[in-house]
Amino acid sequence: MNYELLTFIWFVLLGVLLCGYAILDGFDLGVGILHPFIAKDDTQRRLVMNSIGPLWDGNEVWLVTFGGALFAAFPVAYATVFSSFYLAFFLLLTCLIGRAVSLEFRSKVQSPRWRKAWDFGFFASSLTAAALLGIAGGNVMAGMELGPRYVYEGGLLSQIYWYPLLVGALTVSLFAMHGAIYLYLKTEDELQARVRRAIHPLFLTFAGLYVVVTLATWLHVPHATENIANYPVLWIVPVLNFLAVLNIPRAMYLNRPGYAFFSSAMVILAFASLFSVAIFPNLMLSTIDPAYSVTLENARSSHATLGTMLIIAAIGLPCVLSYTVIIYWIFHGKVKLDPHSY
Amino acid sequence: MDVEILSRLQFAGTIMFHYLFPPLSIGLGLQLFLCELAYYRTRNPAWEAAARFWTRVFAVNFAMGVATGIVMEFEFGTNWAAYSRFVGDVFGSALAAEGIFAFFLESGFLAVLVFGWDRVGPKMHLFSTLMVFLGSAFSAVWIVVANSWQQTPAGYHIVWHDVQGEQVPRAEVTDFWAMVFNPSSVDRLTHTLVGALVLGAFFVASVCSYYLLRGKHEAIARRCLSIALPTSLLFTLLAAATGHDSAKKLIETQPAKLAAIEAHYETTDEPTGLYLFGWPDAENKTVHFGVQIPRMLSLLVYNDPSRPVPGMDKIPVDQRPPIWLPFQTFHIMVGLGTLMLLVSAMACWSWYRGFYGRHRWLLWTIVVMPVAAMTANQAGWITAEVGRQPWVVYPSVQNGVEMMGMRTADGLSESVTAEQVLGSIILFGIIYSLLFAVWIFVLNQKIQHGPESPEELTEYKRRLQRKSMSETIGHGGTAYGGSLMDEDSR
Numbered sequence: 001m002n003y004e005l006l007t008f009i010w011f012v013l014l015g016v017l018l019c020g021y022a023i024l025d026g027f028d029l030g031v032g033i034l035h036p037f038i039a040k041d042d043t044q045r046r047l048v049m050n051s052i053g054p055l056w057d058g059n060e061v062w063l064v065t066f067g068g069a070l071f072a073a074f075p076v077a078y079a080t081v082f083s084s085f086y087l088a089f090f091l092l093l094t095c096l097i098g099r100a101v102s103l104e105f106r107s108k109v110q111s112p113r114w115r116k117a118w119d120f121g122f123f124a125s126s127l128t129a130a131a132l133l134g135i136a137g138g139n140v141m142a143g144m145e146l147g148p149r150y151v152y153e154g155g156l157l158s159q160i161y162w163y164p165l166l167v168g169a170l171t172v173s174l175f176a177m178h179g180a181i182y183l184y185l186k187t188e189d190e191l192q193a194r195v196r197r198a199i200h201p202l203f204l205t206f207a208g209l210y211v212v213v214t215l216a217t218w219l220h221v222p223h224a225t226e227n228i229a230n231y232p233v234l235w236i237v238p239v240l241n242f243l244a245v246l247n248i249p250r251a252m253y254l255n256r257p258g259y260a261f262f263s264s265a266m267v268i269l270a271f272a273s274l275f276s277v278a279i280f281p282n283l284m285l286s287t288i289d290p291a292y293s294v295t296l297e298n299a300r301s302s303h304a305t306l307g308t309m310l311i312i313a314a315i316g317l318p319c320v321l322s323y324t325v326i327i328y329w330i331f332h333g334k335v336k337l338d339p340h341s342y
Numbered sequence: 343m344d345v346e347i348l349s350r351l352q353f354a355g356t357i358m359f360h361y362l363f364p365p366l367s368i369g370l371g372l373q374l375f376l377c378e379l380a381y382y383r384t385r386n387p388a389w390e391a392a393a394r395f396w397t398r399v400f401a402v403n404f405a406m407g408v409a410t411g412i413v414m415e416f417e418f419g420t421n422w423a424a425y426s427r428f429v430g431d432v433f434g435s436a437l438a439a440e441g442i443f444a445f446f447l448e449s450g451f452l453a454v455l456v457f458g459w460d461r462v463g464p465k466m467h468l469f470s471t472l473m474v475f476l477g478s479a480f481s482a483v484w485i486v487v488a489n490s491w492q493q494t495p496a497g498y499h500i501v502w503h504d505v506q507g508e509q510v511p512r513a514e515v516t517d518f519w520a521m522v523f524n525p526s527s528v529d530r531l532t533h534t535l536v537g538a539l540v541l542g543a544f545f546v547a548s549v550c551s552y553y554l555l556r557g558k559h560e561a562i563a564r565r566c567l568s569i570a571l572p573t574s575l576l577f578t579l580l581a582a583a584t585g586h587d588s589a590k591k592l593i594e595t596q597p598a599k600l601a602a603i604e605a606h607y608e609t610t611d612e613p614t615g616l617y618l619f620g621w622p623d624a625e626n627k628t629v630h631f632g633v634q635i636p637r638m639l640s641l642l643v644y645n646d647p648s649r650p651v652p653g654m655d656k657i658p659v660d661q662r663p664p665i666w667l668p669f670q671t672f673h674i675m676v677g678l679g680t681l682m683l684l685v686s687a688m689a690c691w692s693w694y695r696g697f698y699g700r701h702r703w704l705l706w707t708i709v710v711m712p713v714a715a716m717t718a719n720q721a722g723w724i725t726a727e728v729g730r731q732p733w734v735v736y737p738s739v740q741n742g743v744e745m746m747g748m749r750t751a752d753g754l755s756e757s758v759t760a761e762q763v764l765g766s767i768i769l770f771g772i773i774y775s776l777l778f779a780v781w782i783f784v785l786n787q788k789i790q791h792g793p794e795s796p797e798e799l800t801e802y803k804r805r806l807q808r809k810s811m812s813e814t815i816g817h818g819g820t821a822y823g824g825s826l827m828d829e830d831s832r
Contacts, residue, residue: 053453053457054453054454054456054457054458055453057405057408057449057452057453058446058449058450058452058453060408060412060449061441061445061446061449063412064411064412064415064441064445065438065441065442065445065446067412067415067416067419067437067441068415068434068437068438068439068440068441068442069438069441069442070434071415071418071419071426071430071433071434071437071438072430072431072434072435072437072438073434073438074430075426075427075429075430075431075434076427076430078418078419078426078430078434079419079423079424079426079427079430079755080423081419082416082418082419082420082423082426083419083420083421083423083755083756083757083758084757085420086420086755086757086758086762086766087762087765087766089416089419089420090420090765090766090769090770093412093413093416094769094770094773096409096412097409097410097412097413097773097777098773100405100408100409101405101406101409101777101780103405104401104402104405104406105780105784108402108784108787109784109787148506149505149506149508149510149756150427150505151756151757152757153757291506292506298505301430301431301434301435301514302431302501302514302515304514304515304516304518305431305432305434305435305514305515308435308515308518309435309438312435312438312439312442312443313442316439316442316443316446317442319446319447320442320446320450323446323447323450323451324446324450326450327450327451327453327454330453330454330458330461330462331453331457331461338460339802341457
């Protein structure tokens with residue numbers, strides 16, 4: 001297969017992995033962000049946590065595999081992205097560890113203080129993780145201070161300014177809304193009624209931020225619209241995004257929460273596609289000199305590796321998808337507590 | 343301190359902490375699978391109670407392994423960016439294969455293993471257990487392949503790329519299978535996996551022996567021991583055999599490492615002996631308090647007791663690894679391995695003769711054996727990694743062409759400062775200490791609680807069935823748990 005095509009396929013596959021991660025871990029991060037506000041007593045907290053109990057671990061694997069695939073397919077981008085976001089990534093790792101152990105250890109000891117501590121850990125780490133993912137995305141979108149030979153010259157502080165912070169807030173609100181719709185599907189009775197009341201304000205917050213970030217991107221990131229301007233057919237992405245956003249309140253009004261969840265998943269998909277369209281063919285744009293940017297061409301692996309990896313993906317991905325479906329099917333239905341619950 | 347020392351400390355610390363968990367997951371996975379297989383064949387509720395209990399222990403450990411494992415994957419990029427650019431083409435593909443072939447498998451079926459007891463049938467549950475075990479073993483396969491490639495690279499060439507006017511080298515794959523089956527991967531993989539299986543077998547034997555000492559859960563403990571003791575003997579024997587193969591390979595691939603682990607400073611015309619223990623002294627190039635078996639190293643390495651083994655003086659000065667640490671960790675690993683072999687042989691003998699459990703000293707010895715197995719695993723890892731310094735990627739010869747290697751010092755991220763690394767070390771030092779304390783605490787709680795008795799389990803399942811029947815009639819729902827078992831017992 002032709003090297004250029006192979007490179008493009010890997011760019012798309014990485015997008016697929018990132019989307020898979022954002023859609024799946026998106027709802028369990030959202031559940032983590034919402035749980036202190038939604039659940040009133042210990043039983044409800046456990047119901048909320050166990051709604052993602054069997055699934056969050058598998059969801060996180062999408063991120064791990066994204067990391068591995070980026071390393072293999074675009075090693076230069078992997079090295080540059082991860083070393084540039086040094087402290088941000090260590091914070092993100094802290095949050096991911098915090099989430100895993102809060103879920104695992106919370107119910108192990110019968111003590112209100114022990115549980116309160118892990119509850120807070122679960123909330124704080126979910127919130128921070130969602131925000132950091134958004135902040136990193138915002139920085140990559142806007143471009144970063146890359147010097148010669150892909151060495152990052154900025155610091156932590158140059159990554160924290162209004163634009164990435166806005167994108168971070170958008171991500172948090174999106175995941176919270178996505179998580180709320182998921183919880184609505186998994187709960188019943190009083191708890192479900194409370195989730196339902198939360199969806200409306202969450203949607204309005206998200207929609208407001210969506211408008212603000214769209215305007216901000218227009219103004220702050222001029223290169224974001226270049227590809228769309230050059231290839232008008234790509235207008236389909238923002239249009240679909242807009243429709244998917246509007247479809248969420250409509251589906252909830254029609255009392256079809258499954259459809260609403262599908263729509264919010266499509267919103268995430270559309271955001272990821274917009275992001276990919278906006279940065280293509282760069283992986284990381286240099287704000288110092290475009291010549292220093294990390295592009296698909298200068299970051300990719302050799303032709304042989306990309307080809308081998310494609311075979312690996314062709315064998316692996318169908319397996320992954322089939323057992324993901326099996327597992328989601330085994331754990332479908334409303335969440336109930338049993339002796340194996342968290 | 344400089345970035346290099348700090349980054350090496352950070353990597354060593356995070357990986358050693360991570361490496362507490364995966365070997366236990368792999369080893370315990372096999373024991374769990376065997377318990378469930380016994381349940382599936384006999385349908386004896388005692389086996390089910392045992393399997394449910396080990397699942398709870400497994401889950402606690404597995405979560406820790408996952409949580410600390412993500413750190414490792416990101417650290418290549420954060421701290422070792424130059425290294426990642428140099429080997430990404432090779433090393434990255436093994437890492438990606440691990441994600442797609444292993445992680446999805448284990449994390450997906452883990453959900454069924456842990457939460458699926460009352461949702462799927464015994465056959466599906468047994469299958470899920472097998473998948474989790476295989477997933478964790480596959481994960482070890484790809485990681486050890488990636489690590490072995492750094493130690494004995496194969497199936498690649500060096501390509502110079504023009505990066506903004508500067509020529510930068512990169513290792514690129516020429517032969518994927520030669521990369522996977524590089525000269526040391528099979529030996530190192532079998533040794534690593536067997537080490538994990540030894541740990542799992544001793545862990546189960548240890549907990550069960552503790553129950554016998556305390557007079558608790560004796561029926562279930564004896565059942566599990568009938569699996570754990572023979573497997574511990576089998577795997578300690580295999581560990582010795584695979585370890586010997588790995589060490590023998592060193593003379594061809596990494597003679598510097600071999601010289602380091604034996605503190606073999608000067609080559610002589612005499613056959614080379616093997617130290618049982620000692621205290622290497624780098625300044626005087628000698629070993630204090632050393633006790634040596636004459637000719638033994640020559641015999642082990644060449645199968646020839648008279649042929650001398652080359653020493654550290656044959657290695658250029660700037661390519662010599664440190665000696666003291668690999669020497670000590672290697673001897674700790676071998677010493678503990680021998681000890682574990684003896685102890686499990688003794689335990690199996692007393693089991694076979696029917697008096698296992700009568701000698702409290704033997705029970706107590708088995709109780710502490712997981713510590714020995716864990717220490718041996720860690721020591722082996724230190725030997726392998728410190729013994730390859732100063733190289734992160736060893737230089738090698740491919741088809742008669744000498745390939746450049748990469749020194750650890752050259753693999754660092756250029757944009758990362760010492761303060762940042764120090765900050766992350768402190769952050770992770772605090773988090774990991776906390777986690778370690780919580781892990782020990784929760785593990786201890788699980789062990790003190792112990793398995794349900796077969797009667798309790800049968801009663802619980804009867805209630806579950808009644809409840810699900812009424813639910814099915816009532817609102818067409820599915821079966822969920824009752825309240826007989828302690829809800830927080832997991």
